[in-house]
Amino acid sequence: MSETQAAIPLSQGAGYGVVIGLGALFALVMIGVTSIMRRRGNVENAEEFTVAKRSLGTGLTAAGVTSSWTWSTTLLSSATVAYEYGVAGSFFYAACNSTQIMIFSNLAIESKRKAPNARTFLEIIRVRYGTVAHLSFMFFSLASNILVVSSILIGGAAAINSLTGMNVYASLWLLPMSVTAYTLRGGLRATILTDYVHTAIILIIIFVFWFKVYATGDQIGSPAKMWDLLHDAAKRNDYPAPTKGGTYLTIRSLGALKFAILSILEYTGVVFLDNSFHQKGIAADPASAVPGYVLGGLAWYAMPFTLATTMGIAAIALENTPAFPTYPNRMSTTEISAGLTLPYAAQTIAGTGGAGAVLVLMFMSCTSAISSQLIGVSTVLSYDVYKTYIKPSATDAQILRAGHYCVVGFAIFMAAFGSMLHGVKIDLGFIYNMTGIFTGSALPALIATFFSTRQGPLAAVASIWTGFFSAVITWLTLAKRFSGTVNIASVGRTDPCLYGCIAGIGAAAVVTIAISIFHNARYTWDTLGAIRLTDVDGSDKDVAFEDPTYNPERLRKAAHIARAITVFLFLALFIVWPLSLYGTAYQFSEKFFTGWVIVSLLWAVFSFGSITIYPIIEERHRLLSWIKEFSTKPKVEETDSVDEVKVEPDDSERVPEDLTCGDIRTKPEVLSI
Template identity: 40%
Template sequence: MASDVAKFAAPLSQGFGYGIIIGLGFAFALVMIFITWALKRYQHEVQTSEMFSTAGRSVKSGLVAAAVVSSWTWAATLLQSSAVAYKYGISGPFFYASGACVQIILFATLAIELKRRAPNAHTFLEAIRARYGTAVHVVFIVFCLMTNILVTAMLLTGGSAVMTSLTGVHTAAACFLLPIGVVLYTLFGGIKATFITDYMHTVVIIVVIFIFAFSAYATNDTLGSPGRVYDALVAASKLHPVEGNAQGSYLTMRSKEGGIFWVINLVGNFGTVFLDNGYYNKAIAAHPVHAFPGYVIGGLCWFAIPWLCASTMGISALALEGSQRMSSEDVTAGLVLPFAAVNLLGYSGAVCTTLMIFMAVTSAFSSQLIAVSSILTYDIYQAYINPSAKGKRLVWISHMSCILFAIVMAGFATGLYYAGIGMGYLYLLMGVIISSAVFPGAMTLVWKGQNWIAASSSPVLGLAMSLIAWLVTAKKESGVLTVDSTGANYPMLAGNVTALLSPVIFSPILTYVFGPQNYDYESMRAIRKVDDTDVAAAAHIDIELIPGEATMTNAEKEEEEQRKLNRAALYSRTLTIGMVICFLLLWPIPMYGTSYVFSRKFFTGWVIVGIIWLFVTTFGVVVFPLYEGRKSIIRTTRSMVLDAMGRKSRALDGQKGYDESPSGVATPTEKEEVVDLVDLVNLGHLGDPWELVGNTHSKLEPEEAAPVQAVPLVEDEYRVLYQ
């Protein structure tokens, strides 16, 4: 009956919604313009094609972890996890979080292998092409682009639905306006912009989740404590028990439908991680020794976000709704979280939700832009259209790719809205479409035997099998093929499992029928960086000064990095397998098998652990990146202050970072002190000529020949050459 359905009216004005979408988008773009200018002026970071796509391959583990958390925190992370909590109870948040964090942890192993096998690659697909050739390359381009299209469609459909529900902004308008600010700051800052804005977005999302959690479990007049929430869930279980749950309770891990969702979630998310070039982009951008810890920290920290968010918002929606239930359409559209937020905090809850979803959509969308632009630039344009293209041309292609993809996806998401296909449907469908390429793609980096026939055929055969399993099951279950029948749990389960597991059979069979390849990985190592000398020349900067662009190599450094990567590869396999066993077996299976229904004390402890875990996440992805980058932050800030005071050389943007003095006779060194890379190239403000050797600089008296260039030796070490 209509009276039994909860009505949800937009609590915010359309003007507020447009202000958030457009105003915040342009604000982030302006911030990134300033940061890009500062990095160019004070740290010689020019937007070459290498810098745009790889950030100089020098990002540290804390910022990698923050970027992974932000990129993996889609609108669906917050909205879909709350929806499954609303439908299945306390098991839903755990099944969502554990079913989506193990892929990030396992991906750490692939990240290490990519850094070892193809240290100069710009995309994962370049490694595919180097090993197998054009046919396999084209197959994986299609699957990777389908992944990016599905993920971006989910972001825009989910984000626009929430904007419409909270502010009344038209869904189609939101689909077209949300990408604008993201495209602007991505164009100016490249992947470095996504790392920096990902960090900012992560901070906002974590703060909002803390606000929700402390409101529901500490300060709210209706709820306000774990005990009251527990009592409300017990009452809800009696009022509308959950079919398939132990005792019909919302307070148990024994949930039949929740378990089915867990498997679908687990299988589908393998595709969206292992086939999303955005995650390979971040692995490539990471410093070689920081890729593995960055992904492990990111995976463990991310777990707390959907777990606590859904355990707060999905559960609060159940506790606060009474006899009026949300409609299935609203639940599928992801409106459980905004419903709970408005009921918990009123107007403030609506504002917090709008900000949080905006951050989740835009941060993940920027990662998709870089992923797609990298594929179109390096795997299509440079590979098949203009192999001799230099940096300036490739940067232009990257920019055009970002703009084109944003326009196409805005139109596609709008079409999905008018077709009645929402975020929840796409979330369940994605594994059916893309997961058949997961196994052959991973084996490219870890199994030398897989041949090109297996690599090209098994994804296609797996896709055909998954579509058949999905549609046949839907027809058998419901008798008709509609959005509702194909979106049910059992058809999606059949399609997802078939997609992931069928290539596990196809690939070995095809490999041994046609003969193993016995690949030596040398062609991957032969991948070379782009020639960005034209971009550096246009910026009047020595190419050697731009991070990640140095052409001089250091054999000892490379050997040491390889040794570290080899050790990390060994550790990663052991550690990731152990953590996967914990998240998928040791923690959930005993609770599922025993049909345990939470007691009041156990539920309280469950909530407290979730809050503590989010505090750990805060340290891992908010505090730790600042600590790792403290020297660079202090140095840049100091340089900006001195520059503003007129005490720094005016030629700091790469032309000559030094004061020039008349030539004279050198005198002995007076003092030595340790100095890092950027100090070595920005010593003009010191007012003296300096001789730079290794990782020390020595003040010379009184009149020395002016330095003419700084040449990188090894990481964070420069030598200045004198005439």
């Protein structure tokens, strides 16, 4: 194991330059995008800021979902589990963490069907169950957001520190601040547009790494050479992998399977409780909700699968070479838990260029995910706290202002909270494993909220708290039993976290089912359908009535399609494909491994086409009109009368739409000659 600190390949100036410089660049881009949208009549109000006026197409929905789910945690921990388990790690990581997004398409379409005017999923909870349930679910939703941003910041800051020597506390503060700068300006729609660029850059870097490892690099250069090196590594390290036979070339690994089960349970809870995912479902137009989430889930699969199949196992193969940062030692447990496999592998195959690429990856993945969290949390705080409990009579402008304050406030809170966690030596591995303790217990009641008429307020509240306390008790008890003590190391291990998460979900499910059987609420969905939006002038608005795409029969068919697709993809990606390889304990041959590596590349190509090229094709008419309008100067229009010239006022003279009354708009000025 590594006993000395690895050399730092880049200067601190590079770290500060990327974090501050790219943050400023994207803030300027956001200002430009927002200005273009305003020139086209797009008005910044609370509805636009939080849910983009519910008009996102399939491509941008998929891109936004993929970006939201591509955390720095995703990139770092996927490479880490591949380093620990070999091909089993990358495979199970992708399989167990992509299905949640596709499953979520069911909740997205049910929200469209039953509460088309809702702004957050917590509003649905409040209307159906009342204040106690609303506050209970809000606690777990915000806890999920806090844990997510903590893992993103801590993992990203540790990686940036290993690459540049940049102070960890500086990263923890500057990363959320740079995101805040452009999130405030653009809201959800413009943030998704910027995140689209982030995701495209991440995929391009993944392509560069793949070709460097498997095609052009002189250290490996081909899948066949990698296969040989993995065999040599297993022999050299005395077959250390926790897999069948200690090899890195099999899916048969009980440890990897436990990791997969823990991930799918706890991160299904994260997705379902995270308002930012509900927001994108609300923001999508009805025809795009299901295909957007399914396409996003399939596209996201390539992020961990291709990257970890490339960089995670490259770290195994090249760890004994002088180019590896910890040579001649292996990586230490601390370095592995901090998620440093990816930056070390990048340095090994590409030197300072590889380190720079990972630095950009960290910035892109941190900022794209944090921006979604900032918008999601600010929407909850502005609507579910400020509008509901503090100032029910708040106007649209006041809600928008509250949302801006909440973006800034949550960014500052997370920077301080992340600094506290780093100070007490909480790392990425600990947060990743224990997240399910806070997210699992809410799953049964939340799912029943959208699909069951029997569950009432008592069942919902009792199940979520019973499940939570069951999870905590099981978690701490087993940590004590397995390790003999309760400390950060023991409670962060996979086994107590897994069994605690299962206990929480199981207890919550038993409670809500039992109460619902004996106390049938007979809910009719009427109160959810009665939710209304409020226009800028204070009048009620029903999008389901005004928008013909909210056709009940069409949405019912979409719900059935979502369920069928979800079942098929879950069985294919998480049951049939992985467990067939697990059950047979198949040892990858050279030809099979070569095909496996090529599939990882093809999946990344599919991902790039789905979330980078397809959105451009889908939005081509709008983009062309933007380009045309941006490049065209205002013209003076001549009227039929020789005595009058009609002059369009410039933006500084135009009355903002939210200050107009009814259908009154600013009219062109008429100047007499």
